[in-house]
Amino acid sequence: LGVSFDPIEAATALEHAADWIASRRRPPAIIVHANVHSCVTSLDDPLYKQAVDEADLAVPDGMPLVWIARSRGYPVHRRVYGPDLVLALAAVGARRGWRAFLYGGAPGVGRDLAGRLERQFPGLKIVGCHAPPYRALSPEEDAACCEMINASRPDIVWVSLGGPRQDRWMAEHRDRLDASVLHGVGAAFDFLTGRVRQAPGWLRDLGFEWAYRLYREPRRLWRRYLIGNARFVVRVVPELVRRRDDTPGDH
Numbered sequence: 001l002g003v004s005f006d007p008i009e010a011a012t013a014l015e016h017a018a019d020w021i022a023s024r025r026r027p028p029a030i031i032v033h034a035n036v037h038s039c040v041t042s043l044d045d046p047l048y049k050q051a052v053d054e055a056d057l058a059v060p061d062g063m064p065l066v067w068i069a070r071s072r073g074y075p076v077h078r079r080v081y082g083p084d085l086v087l088a089l090a091a092v093g094a095r096r097g098w099r100a101f102l103y104g105g106a107p108g109v110g111r112d113l114a115g116r117l118e119r120q121f122p123g124l125k126i127v128g129c130h131a132p133p134y135r136a137l138s139p140e141e142d143a144a145c146c147e148m149i150n151a152s153r154p155d156i157v158w159v160s161l162g163g164p165r166q167d168r169w170m171a172e173h174r175d176r177l178d179a180s181v182l183h184g185v186g187a188a189f190d191f192l193t194g195r196v197r198q199a200p201g202w203l204r205d206l207g208f209e210w211a212y213r214l215y216r217e218p219r220r221l222w223r224r225y226l227i228g229n230a231r232f233v234v235r236v237v238p239e240l241v242r243r244r245d246d247t248p249g250d251h
Helices: 010-022 036-044 046-053 063-071 082-096 109-120 139-151 165-176 188-193 201-205 209-216 218-246
Strands: 029-034 057-060 099-104 125-130 156-160 181-184
Touching: 010 029, 010 057, 010 082, 010 181, 029 036, 029 046, 029 165, 036 046, 036 063, 036 218, 046 165, 057 063, 063 218, 082 156, 082 181, 082 188, 099 109, 099 139, 109 125, 109 188, 125 139, 156 165, 156 188, 165 181, 201 209, 209 218
Parallel strands: 029 057, 029 181, 099 125, 099 156, 156 181
Antiparallel strands: none
């Protein structure tokens, strides 16, 4: 659907993030998680599509994107699941003394997650957390948030505002934030604190996490998964068929 993503697995994403932090990269690199929702949203939101395309890494967080990468010859076997990448980064950060800021989530969730991460990964420094209101901030409020983050001197900022809001926010703020990595993590704050139950691992590996989440939150997610997934299938399947038919050699 015209969305660019990087056909890599979590270990490679982790290496890139560690290198950016070690080199104290400025302006910060941006990591986004691309999935079916990203592709469908990009059809209607050119600013969001631009944010994904211009990210330093757009990792495949969704089995359909993994399957598409495999069909094009890339050795990708597992999705880069947001909560798992947060924990992997936290483990490396504990060994290297990284400083992390948690931006987003519902009130109190960031503070809860900060305590959990510091207990699980001694050496990781959670230097701040903030849950902005779920509305457009005034210029003064926005400036105050940037000042708060910069004053904490983070190496990495985990951003949990939900898509597409978090990806646009990172693109709009990268030149105003003194950090090395901005990582948009979706609902990872809720999952890692247990506020929202995750789908079983086997269901996620089969590509049916969406069905579990729809079952748990039908009123909030029905449009995203029923309409969005249908649009994705209708648009992508013909594209894949055309690519297969255009491939030289025997079929």
